[in-house]
Amino acid sequence: MIACAVEQSSTGELFKAISETPLPVSLIEVTTAKEGESFPLQCRHCEEPYCIDACIAGAIRKDPETGLVLSDEEKCVGCWMCVMTCPFGVIRVSLLPDKKGKIAVKCDLCQDRKIPACVEACYTGALLFGEVEDLIRAVNKSKEDRDVLLNSR
Amino acid sequence: MDKTKERSIDKTTQDMLQRAKEMNIPTAWDRLESMLPQCGFGQLGICCRNCEMGPCKINPFSVKEQTGICGASADTIVARNFIRMIAGGAAAHSDHGRDIIHAFMLAAQGKTDAYGIKDEVKLKVLAREYKVKIDGRENNEIAAELADKFFLEFGRQYGEMNPPRRAPEKRVKLWRKLGIIPRGVDREIVETMHRTVMGVDNDYKNILMHGFRTALADGWGGSMIATDLSDVLFKSPEPITAKSNLGVLSRDEVNVVVHGHEPTLSDVVVDAVRSPEMIALAKKKGAKGINLVGMCCTSSEILMRHGIPVAGNFLQQELAILTGAVDLMMVDVQCIMPALSGVASAFHTKLVTTSPKNKAPGVTHVEFKAEKAYEIAKEIVKMAIENFPNRNGNGIHIPDKSEDLVAGFTAENIYNFLGGAYRATYRPLNDAIIQGRIRGLAGVVGCNNPKIKHNYGHIEMAKELIKNDVLVVVTGCSAIADSEAGLLQPEAAVKYAGKGLREICEAVGIPPILHVGSCVDNSRILIALTNVIREGGLGEDISDLPVAGAAPEWMSEKAVSIASYFIASGVLTVLGSPFQILGSKKVTNFLCNEAEDIVGGKFVFEGDPVKAAHIMIDHIDKKRKALKLKPMMYR
Ligand code: SF4
Ligand code: SF4
Numbered sequence: 001m002i003a004c005a006v007e008q009s010s011t012g013e014l015f016k017a018i019s020e021t022p023l024p025v026s027l028i029e030v031t032t033a034k035e036g037e038s039f040p041l042q043c044r045h046c047e048e049p050y051c052i053d054a055c056i057a058g059a060i061r062k063d064p065e066t067g068l069v070l071s072d073e074e075k076c077v078g079c080w081m082c083v084m085t086c087p088f089g090v091i092r093v094s095l096l097p098d099k100k101g102k103i104a105v106k107c108d109l110c111q112d113r114k115i116p117a118c119v120e121a122c123y124t125g126a127l128l129f130g131e132v133e134d135l136i137r138a139v140n141k142s143k144e145d146r147d148v149l150l151n152s153r
Numbered sequence: 154m155d156k157t158k159e160r161s162i163d164k165t166t167q168d169m170l171q172r173a174k175e176m177n178i179p180t181a182w183d184r185l186e187s188m189l190p191q192c193g194f195g196q197l198g199i200c201c202r203n204c205e206m207g208p209c210k211i212n213p214f215s216v217k218e219q220t221g222i223c224g225a226s227a228d229t230i231v232a233r234n235f236i237r238m239i240a241g242g243a244a245a246h247s248d249h250g251r252d253i254i255h256a257f258m259l260a261a262q263g264k265t266d267a268y269g270i271k272d273e274v275k276l277k278v279l280a281r282e283y284k285v286k287i288d289g290r291e292n293n294e295i296a297a298e299l300a301d302k303f304f305l306e307f308g309r310q311y312g313e314m315n316p317p318r319r320a321p322e323k324r325v326k327l328w329r330k331l332g333i334i335p336r337g338v339d340r341e342i343v344e345t346m347h348r349t350v351m352g353v354d355n356d357y358k359n360i361l362m363h364g365f366r367t368a369l370a371d372g373w374g375g376s377m378i379a380t381d382l383s384d385v386l387f388k389s390p391e392p393i394t395a396k397s398n399l400g401v402l403s404r405d406e407v408n409v410v411v412h413g414h415e416p417t418l419s420d421v422v423v424d425a426v427r428s429p430e431m432i433a434l435a436k437k438k439g440a441k442g443i444n445l446v447g448m449c450c451t452s453s454e455i456l457m458r459h460g461i462p463v464a465g466n467f468l469q470q471e472l473a474i475l476t477g478a479v480d481l482m483m484v485d486v487q488c489i490m491p492a493l494s495g496v497a498s499a500f501h502t503k504l505v506t507t508s509p510k511n512k513a514p515g516v517t518h519v520e521f522k523a524e525k526a527y528e529i530a531k532e533i534v535k536m537a538i539e540n541f542p543n544r545n546g547n548g549i550h551i552p553d554k555s556e557d558l559v560a561g562f563t564a565e566n567i568y569n570f571l572g573g574a575y576r577a578t579y580r581p582l583n584d585a586i587i588q589g590r591i592r593g594l595a596g597v598v599g600c601n602n603p604k605i606k607h608n609y610g611h612i613e614m615a616k617e618l619i620k621n622d623v624l625v626v627v628t629g630c631s632a633i634a635d636s637e638a639g640l641l642q643p644e645a646a647v648k649y650a651g652k653g654l655r656e657i658c659e660a661v662g663i664p665p666i667l668h669v670g671s672c673v674d675n676s677r678i679l680i681a682l683t684n685v686i687r688e689g690g691l692g693e694d695i696s697d698l699p700v701a702g703a704a705p706e707w708m709s710e711k712a713v714s715i716a717s718y719f720i721a722s723g724v725l726t727v728l729g730s731p732f733q734i735l736g737s738k739k740v741t742n743f744l745c746n747e748a749e750d751i752v753g754g755k756f757v758f759e760g761d762p763v764k765a766a767h768i769m770i771d772h773i774d775k776k777r778k779a780l781k782l783k784p785m786m787y788r
Contacts, residue, residue: 001212001214002192002193002194002212002213002214003190003193005213005214006193014193014196014197015196015197015731015735017214018197018213018214018735018736019738023214023216024214025214026212026214120190121190123192
């Protein structure tokens, strides 16, 4: 959560990020299931994203190559339709540094990093990053084997 | 070689780090890497686990103000965590002081085989201060009564401790007015723990003011007592020359490294390695002799008094063992990495713990007892000698570099120096500041921290300060860093000091950076500053003086306590990395801003040592201006 907010900040440094205006928002949160187990929640990059259908400005698109659901901050008009339709509630409303009004922001799996900031920061290995096939194979492996497989950390 | 160069500016250290890499033995730097990125909540001080409703952590990016389950705000949580760190540091220094009183008491009672009163003059000065009758009494009688009085400083419940009253009158009055003059060392530390328990103090200012009180009980209490009685028991230091860095380890002698903080056992080991009996035994085992060297503050204690060579500072402890030449490393308390036993197991090195407060699984423990310190010291030296034949001849790698240094300065002997042969006084020092030959004084102290390039912070800061005519006093690992760069030699004045400072150093033959001892000896700096005030002409309170402090590579809770008692004594103090308080804007603002109006000192966080030096210099200039001192002589 902290790593994500720092990643969204303009300084990219924790000690400075906490004093930025506007305050950077985290695009991932940790919530608790009814059974009491905690899990991280972020954009699922759905196969058939509701948010894309909902967006009147055409600001959200699905990248045909990577399958990522990406939003274009320039196009967003701040109508919050995507926020309302997202079944996971992971689109945030934020004031970006160079913007006058608030816009919708969402996780882009850290396009400009090798590994998303949240995965790198996760200490228990609860978050993994890789191709689906590798992830399926990684599930029952030890942490060390997973790291090799997924080339993370 | 690249990474090793990023990790330290010291060539010897780089060399040893390369060896560690080749041998695949991880060091603190590698472990730091495996910890990255570090927990943001921890770094900001906003995680509380003081009760089992928690742990609670405050989201620093939340727009809504969050609190812990009990309702504690980020300000409360940060302030509580911070003063608990002060308490940890104060406890460590002060417990060290307590052990010295214990040895002092046994010496007075004639119950030890090793200790006696070695500095009668200082004993009597202390006796006078504590109103202990001197006339017609033996030293031991005086010491016995004095020991009781010192123990009382720890256990006193009400009133005021005595040593803080040594501060300038104006300072003592201020502390009284603010209600932060410490009552007893243990009392303040216990009260810190009480106030920070779930559901007690939640006014961050009130919490922090008690933090100051606890820190003062360390600097003007536990630490100061440790220094004073160490001087009485082991003699007051005099300027002395020695060598420093890993190159002091010897190829053909038995190498004994003493590491940790207290002088009680290490000072006796000095006698043991010099005994003909031990030397003969070493020769019998094929060694040329016995080479005793020190590490961290224990090293400073026996360097200051006996000229024992310094093997290195905090981040060099694993590297010493990595040479394969250490036959035995004896440790007592504080700053001893639990990683040592792992590194030692890869070599023939015997690691020996000696304090009942510090044991390690699978590590030989020879318990120190003040009553038979000499016997124990000999036992340990013997173990080292017997381990010498187990060395693996080919597996030894000792860097060939070591530097000369001068150490052994104290608040007392500095005036003999600057005052010359005729008059023991601080006058020449004060005059040099008043006339603008010396800009001011700076204390650069504290640890190493793998987050900051090893020794870089200390050395660059010290160089920048002396270049600008600031006379620098150093202790602990900072002093060792400077010694490794050759800065503790009188010649360093010619090479690096500004013209005014150089003239003074050349005239009296001192280095521009004065090594005043171990970390508890930071109390010597407080006394020196008080003496400067008493001498006159530079204001009435420590906060009037053109002085500043810094801990450019701090990491220990002890540094948190030291920095806190310095600001509470009126000294601006710069830290190389921020305290874990940034999660509360109010606490940060209080300690880095408002504190200056209340106690005269404040914290500044600056990672670049040269910029940090200039923050100190600007502060010194501001104070010079306020005192209406002359402009600097040359410039
Ligand atoms: S924002 Fe919501 S709807 Fe859109 S892709 Fe992500 S999870 Fe699906
Ligand atoms: S003391 Fe308060 S903030 Fe700390 S863990 Fe307990 S409930 Fe949480």
